[in-house]
Amino acid sequence: MNLNKMQLRLLLYLYERNGFSNGVQVTTPALARFLNTSQQSASRVMIKMEREGFIERRMVGRSCYVRLTKKSINELSELYAELKRIIEKPVEVVLEGRVFSGMGEGAYYISLPWYRDQIRKKLGFDPYPGTLNVNLLSWDSIQNRTLVGKYADIWIEGFKDRNRTYGGARAILASFNNSDLCAILYIERTHYGENVIEVISPVYLRGKYGLSDGDKVKITVTLPAANFSAAGQIPHEDKGQILPKT
Amino acid sequence: MNLNKMQLRLLLYLYERNGFSNGVQVTTPALARFLNTSQQSASRVMIKMEREGFIERRMVGRSCYVRLTKKSINELSELYAELKRIIEKPVEVVLEGRVFSGMGEGAYYISLPWYRDQIRKKLGFDPYPGTLNVNLLSWDSIQNRTLVGKYADIWIEGFKDRNRTYGGARAILASFNNSDLCAILYIERTHYGENVIEVISPVYLRGKYGLSDGDKVKITVTLPAANFSAAGQIPHEDKGQILPKT
DNA sequence: ATTACTATTTCCCGAGTAA
DNA sequence: TTTACTCGGGAAATAGTAA
Missing domain, CATH: 2.40.30.30 (Riboflavin kinase-like)
Structure with missing residues (x-):
């Protein structure tokens, strides 16, 4: 796992909103509130995650729709599997x-x-x-x-x-x-x-x-x-x- | 969850080794290898986590034994529950x-x-x-x-x-x-x-x-x-x- | 061997602001 | 309204080193 706290929380935010099968409408101020951070940081995090292939963004009119890629799904599954293995071990x-x-x-x-x-x-x-x-x-x-x-x-x-x-x-x-x-x-x-x-x-x-x-x-x-x-x-x-x- | 990546990985390292019920012998170079970081950072992470009440350290001779506190167990359980809720949701x-x-x-x-x-x-x-x-x-x-x-x-x-x-x-x-x-x-x-x-x-x-x-x-x-x-x-x-x- | 201090660098966050 | 740039301050990571 090579994601920091904010990157992980962004993926969870999108995952929870079915972001792998449907684009999620996201604005940077709304995301910033969710991540407890500034609008600027929210923007930066999305730029970075897009560059690294974790999300795809599409502008429709003035709205921004974000989708998770397979890379994100794999990343989350992996983290979850590791936690599960460690925490559910007798x-x-x-x-x-x-x-x-x-x-x-x-x-x-x-x-x-x-x-x-x-x-x-x-x-x-x-x-x-x-x-x-x-x-x-x-x-x-x-x-x-x-x-x-x-x-x-x-x-x-x-x-x-x-x-x-x-x-x-x-x-x-x-x-x-x-x-x-x-x-x-x-x-x-x-x-x-x-x-x-x-x-x-x-x-x-x-x-x-x-x-x-x-x-x-x-x-x-x-x-x-x-x-x-x-x-x-x-x-x-x-x-x-x-x-x-x- | 208010832990960064390294802090979380330290807790998982200890949890996996039964660190809540038995002290785990840890050296900073070994921990650094596990965390993919420097010895100094490993040391600093343990100092910080001890100050914040996540771990307890005890020196026995020249060996250092580390235990997880209840606070850590709660933190890990919470994170796991959140991930579980999001990822296992239909x-x-x-x-x-x-x-x-x-x-x-x-x-x-x-x-x-x-x-x-x-x-x-x-x-x-x-x-x-x-x-x-x-x-x-x-x-x-x-x-x-x-x-x-x-x-x-x-x-x-x-x-x-x-x-x-x-x-x-x-x-x-x-x-x-x-x-x-x-x-x-x-x-x-x-x-x-x-x-x-x-x-x-x-x-x-x-x-x-x-x-x-x-x-x-x-x-x-x-x-x-x-x-x-x-x-x-x-x-x-x-x-x-x-x-x-x- | 260790642990952990100090110094330096690197990275990240948020204010201000442009488009 | 948005998004996202630059820039300054501060946190965090590493290097060097002491104990």
């Missing part, structure tokens, strides 16, 4: 941190049939009975934990028995060290802070990777790009906390 | 010309059950037995006849009886004088030139509009935009003639 989000030991409650909860069955049904794998706790290392990863939290939309329901309440969680599928399937759990009423994620997987990750406390691990989540772009426009900035069930 | 193509009388063969052909039944089935209306011949007025309209011909993909098959062969045609739905449903026929082996279209309609257009030879009429075709953009890239330019059946 987004890889990386969470890096160090393994640490919890109190072992993870294993207890995951092995409860209520949770285990939901995980098998909703996440598609039979979880190893235990969670891997990861202390996020960098500011980037902590930010990304919040971002990913907005897309964790697989609900694991809580339940009650005569003694107590068992909380719910949201989950999202991810990749562990770029090779193993896993899921990140956003647990309701967790006692960990915003710098911690809890990971479950069909395999015993500590065993498979020989992990000890303090070892570095990497969890990668792939988000669909279209939704991600929209996420930039979420008006109310929740800080990644577990959303209340409604 | 395209109105106008054909203007003057009515003239043919030899009356149109009425004969359209009233043949073979053709009439196909038109009812494939175009969705029962045609008035006759075609309206339109002599296209302007160079624009003649060009547009060719363009529309590429999208006329409703096949009306020909047939043979013991005496002769009856040719086929391609058709496309259109709007007559911005109000009546009609179709343009691209007739195989027509004896008219490239400046003529033949129009059929469920109503008697000459009667309804009180048309005499020489009166001006307007036929509008709506093309899907996405295909249209691609049409600019058809490598071999056929001149709008009827394609042979394969």
Whole structure:
């Protein structure tokens, strides 16, 4: 793309008015208003674009009709295709941190049939009975934990028995060290802070990777790009906390 | 959009490398190569974009890591949405010309059950037995006849009886004088030139509009935009003639 | 290697104005 | 009314160079 801002906006102005199939009546003052510039600049831009073969002008009486050429159509299509490719590409989000030991409650909860069955049904794998706790290392990863939290939309329901309440969680599928399937759990009423994620997987990750406390691990989540772009426009900035069930 | 070409390309460079979720390691010489500019300009662009809140830079050792801010994401989403709206908008193509009388063969052909039944089935209306011949007025309209011909993909098959062969045609739905449903026929082996279209309609257009030879009429075709953009890239330019059946 | 300052040049914008 | 020229000021790009 070798067009500057005004040249591009001129082509869009004409394109929007079907300027490739019908001449568009354009005056330099009107174009100048649209481009937020002076009449002189509008005139200059059209002269240049005509010389370079992007538009054709025809004077009919005192009116000027402008058409887009194939060159313009190709230019616009190309720019659009490039933007589309970049913006609609799925987004890889990386969470890096160090393994640490919890109190072992993870294993207890995951092995409860209520949770285990939901995980098998909703996440598609039979979880190893235990969670891997990861202390996020960098500011980037902590930010990304919040971002990913907005897309964790697989609900694991809580339940009650005569003694107590068992909380719910949201989950999202991810990749562990770029090779193993896993899921990140956003647990309701967790006692960990915003710098911690809890990971479950069909395999015993500590065993498979020989992990000890303090070892570095990497969890990668792939988000669909279209939704991600929209996420930039979420008006109310929740800080990644577990959303209340409604 | 208030970014110039370089600023936009910087954002795309970072976006493509997941620069919103992870810092991207950037050096000014590498960026300069990507932007087709000097190292100094690359440096200046980053300084400016950082000051204006589009990017955040962090020095780690001698490496520089760059992240996109929300402001950038919004900017890119906005530009993309605008382009999408303009480029994916359906395209109105106008054909203007003057009515003239043919030899009356149109009425004969359209009233043949073979053709009439196909038109009812494939175009969705029962045609008035006759075609309206339109002599296209302007160079624009003649060009547009060719363009529309590429999208006329409703096949009306020909047939043979013991005496002769009856040719086929391609058709496309259109709007007559911005109000009546009609179709343009691209007739195989027509004896008219490239400046003529033949129009059929469920109503008697000459009667309804009180048309005499020489009166001006307007036929509008709506093309899907996405295909249209691609049409600019058809490598071999056929001149709008009827394609042979394969 | 880098980044980024200063100086010079080049380019672009808009006022004035002619046709 | 138009379009589009010249010209002066200012922004932006590159070259040279320091750190």
